[in-house]
Amino acid sequence: xxxxxxxxxxxxxxxxxxxxxxxxxxxxxxxxxxxxxxxxxxxxxxxxxxxxxxxxxxxxxxxxxxxxxxxxxxxxxxxxxxxxxxxxxxxxxxxxxxxxxxxxxxxxxxxxxxxxxxxxxxxxxxxxxxxxxxxxxxxxxxxxxxxxxxxxxxxxxxxxxxxxxxxxxxxxxxxxxxxxxxxxxxxxxxxxxxxxxxxxxxxxxxxxxxxxxxxxxxxxxxxxxxxxxxxxxxxxxxxxxxxxxxxxxxxxxxxxxxxxxxxxxxxxxxxxxxxxxxxxxxxxxxxxxxxxxxxxxxxxxxxxxxxxxxxxxxxxxxxxxxxxxxxxxxxxxxxxxxxxxxxxxxxxxxxxxxxxxxxxxxxxxxxxxxxxxxx
Ligand code: ADP
Numbered sequence: 001x002x003x004x005x006x007x008x009x010x011x012x013x014x015x016x017x018x019x020x021x022x023x024x025x026x027x028x029x030x031x032x033x034x035x036x037x038x039x040x041x042x043x044x045x046x047x048x049x050x051x052x053x054x055x056x057x058x059x060x061x062x063x064x065x066x067x068x069x070x071x072x073x074x075x076x077x078x079x080x081x082x083x084x085x086x087x088x089x090x091x092x093x094x095x096x097x098x099x100x101x102x103x104x105x106x107x108x109x110x111x112x113x114x115x116x117x118x119x120x121x122x123x124x125x126x127x128x129x130x131x132x133x134x135x136x137x138x139x140x141x142x143x144x145x146x147x148x149x150x151x152x153x154x155x156x157x158x159x160x161x162x163x164x165x166x167x168x169x170x171x172x173x174x175x176x177x178x179x180x181x182x183x184x185x186x187x188x189x190x191x192x193x194x195x196x197x198x199x200x201x202x203x204x205x206x207x208x209x210x211x212x213x214x215x216x217x218x219x220x221x222x223x224x225x226x227x228x229x230x231x232x233x234x235x236x237x238x239x240x241x242x243x244x245x246x247x248x249x250x251x252x253x254x255x256x257x258x259x260x261x262x263x264x265x266x267x268x269x270x271x272x273x274x275x276x277x278x279x280x281x282x283x284x285x286x287x288x289x290x291x292x293x294x295x296x297x298x299x300x301x302x303x304x305x306x307x308x309x310x311x312x313x314x315x316x317x318x319x320x321x322x323x324x325x326x327x328x329x330x331x332x333x334x335x336x337x338x339x340x341x342x343x344x345x346x347x348x349x350x351x352x353x354x355x356x357x358x359x360x361x362x363x364x365x366x367x368x369x370x371x372x373x374x375x
């Protein structure tokens with residue numbers, strides 16, 4: 001009887017030593033707490049990043065000692081802290097936030113908190129966090145660069161567009177038919193470039209959390225109607241039947257940003273037209289529901305291969321079946337649409353069968369979207 005007991009104890013000690021070694025040798029900061037959120041263990045990387053000594057933190061209540069701040073520097077409510085969420089939901093939580101170091105400095109960190117559960121009861125939690133100062137700085141510089149470059153590109157582009165229009169419309173003398181055709185090509189290329197610049201600027205605004213939202217009451221079917229008017233030429237150029245239907249009697253009124261919503265609808269309908277063969281159909285359906293309004297953009301086009309479904313909203317994604325047929329495109333449209341809808345409190349998803357067609361759905365809540373702080 002003695003032997004197995006000893007063996008068990010040695011194994012337990014061994015496992016404990018291994019866990020200890022793993023904890024201290026992690027390249028990221030690591031903090032363990034008990035089920036009440038009291039700090040039981042902290043590794044040297046965490047101490048170095050936060051500027052504390054172990055004795056200042058061990059035994060302390062995690063949320064009180066380790067202060068998390070919003071981007072603007074305000075302390076984050078206890079209920080919104082990832083550690084609280086991990087305890088409440090019993091699920092790991094990954095987030096970016098800011099920690100206040102001992103000397104009052106604001107440290108951007110990417111954190112991952114996992115609850116330790118035994119028979120579904122929390123025994124404690126382990127948080128691993130990483131200093132992301134450098135990534136944040138690179139991101140900021142990248143955004144600043146795109147924003148600056150985009151603004152600087154707009155002015156010469158509008159000069160090219162204006163003068164091309166004047167030439168094409170004969171304000172500077174007669175032009176031959178082939179010259180006119182070339183000028184039209186220049187104009188449509190500058191239009192595409194303008195769209196790309198505004199997409200880039202919008203993405204920069206979304207990523208930096210500086211996009212301005214001006215909520216106004218609007219009817220979503222009316223907003224869709226206006227977008228459809230703008231896109232009817234593109235549809236008729238491909239002999240595509242583009243239709244709009246309001247389904248049911250429930251109101252489609254939402255309080256949201258008119259321009260952003262139109263940008264979303266326009267992106268989805270443009271894609272449907274672009275990725276459908278000539279003479280296809282694109283149906284837009286708007287239905288008011290109790291709490292939200294749902295919009296569906298259906299097409300009977302080329303579809304999205306099943307293997308690519310989980311990448312559709314990623315930056316620069318373009319499916320292989322599309323790249324072969326359609327060379328223009330950036331793979332930024334849906335990434336932007338998703339970011340914009342997130343900001344408006346909406347959701348987006350799709351159904352697609354390659355070779356048969358695609359439907360993109362999005363919803364917007366009827367109550368105004370809460371302003372969400374980016375942390
Ligand atoms: P872009 O259209 O510039 O390539 P998007 O982000 O708007 O970028 O779309 C990303 C990709 O998703 C497209 O390249 C295409 O592969 C796929 N896609 C989007 N909408 C549709 C659609 N309606 N039908 C088929 N494929 C689509």
